[in-house]
Amino acid sequence: MMLIDQLQQRQADGKPVRVGLIGAGKFGSMYLSQARRTPGIHLIGIADLSPERARNALARVGWSPEQYAARSFDDAVRNQTTYIQDDAQALISNGQVDVIIDATGSPAAGIRHALLCCEHRKHIIMVNVEADVLAGPLLAQKAAEAGIVYTMAYGDQPALIVELVDWARTSGFEVVCAGKGTKYLPAYHTSTPDTVWGYYGFTEEQVGSGDFNAQMFNSFLDGTKSALEMAAVSNATGLTPAATGLAFPPCGVDDLPTLLRPRDIGGILSHSGTVEVISSLERDERPVYRDLRWGVYVTFKGHSDYVRDCFSQYGVRTDPTGEYASLYRPYHMIGLELGISVAQAALLGRATGATNGFRGDVVATAKRDLQAGEKLDGEGGHRVYGKLMPAVDSLAMGGLPIGLAHGVVLNRPVAAGQPVRWSDVTADLSIQAVRVRKEMEEVFQATLR
Structure with missing residues (x-):
């Protein structure tokens, strides 16, 4: 049976999949727009630090007030409505919930929610790539021990890339490279929340009229989000990052198989079996012909004359050799497609992509010369961006993960372009996310030597 057939049967049997959503921001709102239209799905509850924001999100995507008027989880079940409150732990621990979606974007919150899902035996869809890269290899192990599904979010680019890699390998092809497109220029690495709107071309009027978070937008622009997403893909597929990180070469879809092949045969890759992000801009800022700014791709190899x-x-x-080929998907629809992950986790017990090792990491890297005493402001901020590197190199240097580079104070200078190390800051072991990350490094240290 197809997924939709199974969902329709659950609807007919009066046993819908009961879903809890944590975080009603952009991604969460996109899912909310589709959840009410999907048979066999009951969004039993939403947990958001601002319940009013969640109500506004529901109204904006077309829900009527009666649909989210529940006064308790029991009330939500009785009347097939949605209960909104601000306690994520209460949502996760509720015995009537089948699947949890973490769409918070906070590494610390994502780790906390994943561990609670392990404790309460709830499948978790980790929209939160920040948490997944910071501690996903360990969280996935704990989820497997708990017998729950820990999965990437379908519709987000990492899960779609993993799907293409799986397609290629299951079809018998060797995967040479996989990744996504984005808008990139080298200068973007030093972008800050003060300069981001100029790079995007937004006017003051546009920014003032909408829900524009400068630091969040800047994390996409300065390369951090791309690094996080490629680390997640590496950890889910076994593809290993280049030692020098992402190159962001300008590339259109017609040139994928020629450019994204090993250097020794005319491409740009340091090795076969890696990840890369391609730019929709030439280095002189001209648009790339037939760019893949919103899409994903895989490059693979045909091993015989017949193929x-x-x-x-x-x-x-x-x-030109006829040996290397590519398949791509031009768009991704983010939260609008998230229902695929919900259905697969609940009905099939399967992930739409999940980490199975620690191969890629993202280390905080100085945007400018930093001085002792400066406080780091994290992903998309003024002081650091995230750089992709092999996990073995990150552990060897003691690199500070970008997910923990917020609110910590430097105890020594760090030059522009250089990685920030654990030894450059004082880690607060009272913070759960710090302890979990340290545990993960200890678990994987021996395997990566």
Whole structure:
């Protein structure tokens, strides 16, 4: 049976999949717009630090007030409505919830929620890539021990990339490279919340009229979000990052198989079996022809003359040798597609992509010369951006993960472009996220030597 058939059967049987959402921001709102239209799904509750924001989100995406008027979880079940409150732990621990969605974007919150889901045996969809990269390899182990599904969010680019990698390998192809597109120029690495709107081309009037979070937007621009997403893909697929991190080469879809192949045959890759993000801008700021700014791709290899002939016969775009080919998806629809993860986790006990090792990490890197006594302001901030690197290199240097580079004070200077290390700050072991990350480093240290 297809997923929709199973959901319709759950609806007919009066046993819908009961979902709890934590965080009613943009991603959460996009899912809310589709959840009420999906048979066999009951959004039993929303936990948000601002319940009023959650109510506004529901109204904005088309829900009527009666649909979210529940006064308790029991009331929500009786009347097939949604209960809104601010206590995530209460939502996770409720015995009537089947699946939890963490859409908070906070690494510390995501770790806390994942561990609570392990405790209360609730499948968790980790929209929160920040938490997944900070501690996902350990959280996935704990989830497996608890017998729950820990999964990436379908619709977000990492899960869609993992799907393409799985398609290629299951079809018998060797995966050479996988990744996504974005808008990138080298200068963006030093962008701050004060300069971000100029790079995006937004006017003061546009920014003033909408819900524009400068630091969040800047995390996409300065390369941090791309690094996080590629680390997540590495940890879910076994593809390993280049030692130098992401190169962000300008590339259109027609050039994917030619550019994204190893250097020794004319491409740019340091090795086969890696990740890369391609830019929709040439270095002189001209737009790339047929760019992939919103999409994802996989480059793969045909190992025989017969396969290469098939590529040619069926119009597959290849490199000049006919050996390397690519498949891409031009768009991703983020939270609008999240229902796929909900259904697979609840009905099939399957993840739409999940970490299975520690191969990629994202280390805080100085945007400018930093002085002792400066307080780091985290992802998308004024002082550091996140750089992708192999996990083995991150652990060897003692790199400070970008997910913990918020609110900590430097005890020594760090030059522009250099990584920040654990030894450059004083870690607060009373913070759960710090303890969990330290535990993960200890668990994986031996395996990465």
